[in-house]
Structure formats: structure tokens, C-alpha cells
Amino acid sequence: MSVANQYNLNFYIWTLSDGVTVKPSIGVSLINGSTKNHEIASFLEPNGIRLTQEIIDDINSLNLDLNLPFEDYNIWGGNQDESVEIKSPPFRAVFNTTGNPVEIPIADFLQILQEWKFFLQDIPNPHWLSNR
Numbered sequence: 001m002s003v004a005n006q007y008n009l010n011f012y013i014w015t016l017s018d019g020v021t022v023k024p025s026i027g028v029s030l031i032n033g034s035t036k037n038h039e040i041a042s043f044l045e046p047n048g049i050r051l052t053q054e055i056i057d058d059i060n061s062l063n064l065d066l067n068l069p070f071e072d073y074n075i076w077g078g079n080q081d082e083s084v085e086i087k088s089p090p091f092r093a094v095f096n097t098t099g100n101p102v103e104i105p106i107a108d109f110l111q112i113l114q115e116w117k118f119f120l121q122d123i124p125n126p127h128w129l130s131n132r
Contacts, residue, residue, distance in 0.1 A: 003111040007104065008036045009044075011119045024120055024129055039095035039102045044116050046078035048132030052117045059086065059110060078132050084109070 004011065010027045026041040047055065058075050070088040077083065085094040086106065093109040095102045104112075120129060 002115050003108050004115045007040060007108070007112065009041055009112065011116065013123060022123060022126075024123060026116075037102055039097050039100075040104070040112070042079070042097060043077050043082045043084055043095055044112070046082070046129075046132070047116070048078070048129030049117055049120045051078045051132050052113055052120070056110060056113050056117075059106065062086065078129075 008028050010029070011024070012027060013022050013024050015022055024045075026045045028036060028038050028041050044052075055075055055077065062070070062073065068088075070086065070091070073086040074083045075086065082097065085096070086092075087094055087103075091106040092103045093106055
């Protein structure tokens, strides 16, 4: 099972009504009547291969030191209204678009980003996120 699946994130593609344009998307299932980790999906979904790699590089450039507290570093995604905050200790990504923060370990977030990037690389071009 992928890390994304462990967080209830399901990658899929669908074709728009023009019958040609392919749109990669991320779905989340209902669990006990509500979506779980929708905040993560809404942050990831507008990011194509290039932007996803930029987010990975941005996180890796922080040179996170386990001995130093780290807070209030925001990373912006492809949707200008969506960001993720990096905090420590422990190092984690915090999504808070709805007032209910969702926190995941930074290692899990980096793995989910890699899985999204690999998923996008497997979709034939052109697609909705080809230039992002």
C-alpha cells in the first residue's frame, strides 16, 4: 500500500467533456460521514510535475535539524490559496484550510509528493497539469 493510500488519497484521471483533455485528480473517501485528509488532496491536486518537484526541493533545502525548533515556514502550491506549513519538533507538514489542522510527518509528506509526481509522469501528455 502506498503512503498516499494510507492517508486516504486516491490518484485517478478523468476526461473532460471535450473528450480529449485528461485531468489528473485526487479523491478522498468518506469515513464516518466526512472526508479525511481533503486538505492534503486540495493542496496537491493543482501541482504538476514541475511544481511538485519544486515543493520537494523547497522542503529538502531547509536542512532540517532535529535539535532546532522550526515553525512558520509556508510552502505555497499551484493554487495560490493553498499552502502547507512546516513545523518541528517533530518535523511535520500542517495543512489548515478549514480551521481543522491536519498534520503528517514530513517524511510521509515527501513520499506522497513523490508518489503524486510519479503518477503524473505516467500519464501521456498533454494533460491538465502538463505545464505545471
